[in-house]
Amino acid sequence: MAKKSVNVLNKFVGKHETTALPEEVILSLDHLTMRFGGLVAVNDLSFNVKRGEIFGLIGPNGAGKTTVFNCITQFYKPTSGEVRYRGHDGVTFRLNDVKVHDIIKHGIMRTFQNVELVWELSVLDNLLVVGTRYFKSGLFAHFLHLPKLRKEEAKMRQKAEYILNYLGLSMYKDVSPYGLPYGIMKKIELARTLMSDPELIILDEPAAGLNDAETEELAKLIHRIRDDFHTTIFLVEHDMGLVMGICSTVCAISFGKLLGIGTPAEIQKNALVKEAYLGGD
Ligand SMILES: Nc1ncnc2c1ncn2[C@@H]1O[C@H](COP(=O)(O)OP(=O)(O)OP(=O)(O)O)[C@@H](O)[C@H]1O
Numbered sequence: 001m002a003k004k005s006v007n008v009l010n011k012f013v014g015k016h017e018t019t020a021l022p023e024e025v026i027l028s029l030d031h032l033t034m035r036f037g038g039l040v041a042v043n044d045l046s047f048n049v050k051r052g053e054i055f056g057l058i059g060p061n062g063a064g065k066t067t068v069f070n071c072i073t074q075f076y077k078p079t080s081g082e083v084r085y086r087g088h089d090g091v092t093f094r095l096n097d098v099k100v101h102d103i104i105k106h107g108i109m110r111t112f113q114n115v116e117l118v119w120e121l122s123v124l125d126n127l128l129v130v131g132t133r134y135f136k137s138g139l140f141a142h143f144l145h146l147p148k149l150r151k152e153e154a155k156m157r158q159k160a161e162y163i164l165n166y167l168g169l170s171m172y173k174d175v176s177p178y179g180l181p182y183g184i185m186k187k188i189e190l191a192r193t194l195m196s197d198p199e200l201i202i203l204d205e206p207a208a209g210l211n212d213a214e215t216e217e218l219a220k221l222i223h224r225i226r227d228d229f230h231t232t233i234f235l236v237e238h239d240m241g242l243v244m245g246i247c248s249t250v251c252a253i254s255f256g257k258l259l260g261i262g263t264p265a266e267i268q269k270n271a272l273v274k275e276a277y278l279g280g281d
């Protein structure tokens with residue numbers, strides 16, 4: 001397709017090409033600010049996430065971590081600043097211009113601080129609702145239930161079953177997630193992120209509510225997912241053992257502002273971080 005037509009098409013789906021990110025960077029926050037009335041929840045925050053890394057965002061309660069995630073996924077439209085992203089095709093564009101429901105199409109998937117699953121559906125169907133967004137057959141095929149659609153459905157089901165098996169969840173596939181142990185529900189949310197061939201998985205406190213053994217297992221799992229699904233992981237977490245153990249880069253914020261960014265060792269030594277987050281020496 002001619003470049004001009006591609007540009008018109010991209011603009012139609014809210015994809016505005018912008019200054020290219022360095023090749024190794026998948027996501028960039030550039031002077032991001034989010035205000036709620038008089039409250040500045042995210043204050044002039046800038047950092048880069050590299051493709052393939054496990055990146056951790058830490059900070060005390062109310063520091064603005066979830067708000068950062070909501071600004072990336074466009075659940076909130078940032079007050080100012082840019083969120084730039086390098087998509088499947090290597091082209092950099094502004095996420096600010098993308099609608100919240102289109103974020104998934106660009107390979108960005110997230111989990112929520114409080115588990116959000118559809119209780120009325122089985123575990124398998126919770127995964128399939130994500131998968132159906134990728135169906136290539138149109139409305140016509142859906143109405144008539146054409147063989148093409150049935151083939152796609154079968155493929156999605158196979159994929160969901162593979163993912164459930166990968167995460168050791170096969171035994172729960174036909175039951176509702178309601179009432180399952182919290183650790184299992186969190187894993188189901190994680191499984192759901194894998195249905196869309198994600199380039200970037202955003203996890204908001206994946207270890208919250210898990211015991212030590214479960215947290216250790218989760219750390220290994222996050223590593224395994226990054227390697228096996230060739231994805232980038234950006235997580236918010238209060239469990240310092242998990243953050244320092246699996247992240248290659250850690251960013252610390254307080255009152256929406258950057259305190260420090262670096263390797264886990266650098267962040268553990270950072271005086272500002274120690275004072276604001278770890279409670280001094
Ligand atoms: N929709 C909103 N309207 C008004 N204020 C909000 C909204 N969302 C978040 N805030 C405020 O923004 C600040 C940052 O909240 P946020 O949830 O991002 O913090 P957090 O770092 O994720 O905290 P926690 O560790 O407790 O999850 C808080 O003061 C919060 O009350």
Ligand SMILES: [Mg+2]
Nearest residue numbers: 065066067113
């Ligand atoms: Mg939060």
